[in-house]
Amino acid sequence: MPRPPQRCGRALLLALAVGLGTGAAHAQMSNLQPIERAIPEEWRPPLAQFLLELGAPNVETILDSTVGGPMGGRSDAVLVRFEDHDLCTQGSCLTAIGTIRRDGFFPQVMLMAGKWLARRETMGQLLGRLIPPPFWLCVSDRPGERDCLTLYETPKGWIISPTMR
16 A cells, blocks of 8 residues: 655644644744834824823833834834833833824834734735734743734734733
């Protein structure tokens, strides 16, 4: 009796590993980078207006400790992390993803998130359609202590999911 091709066995093992939350997902998490770049000067006025609308009392102090940058890819979205002590708790700070224009900052999502970011290089899938690669925001860069959120950008908004440790 002929043996089935060996690649079928490997595909089954890969499917099981992905289905159990191990393997590929953990490997993708190893490239965590800190969000630490100061925001560009031209972002300060729109973000100041946003913070005033939120009711922040000391906008300039908050902006001095704000970090972030463009999300990249095909999106014009930016990620902004407000690292002021009043906006952080247990390693997570107010983080917003949105668009910056001259007339303001328009958040699409706001959440409490860690300072470590990783993004998969390959496209994701939702309902049989390709979506931009998901990315992770984590509290720590050490395996086992990560406490990450997974974010997926879709044509109708963001899907945010708690993930593995």
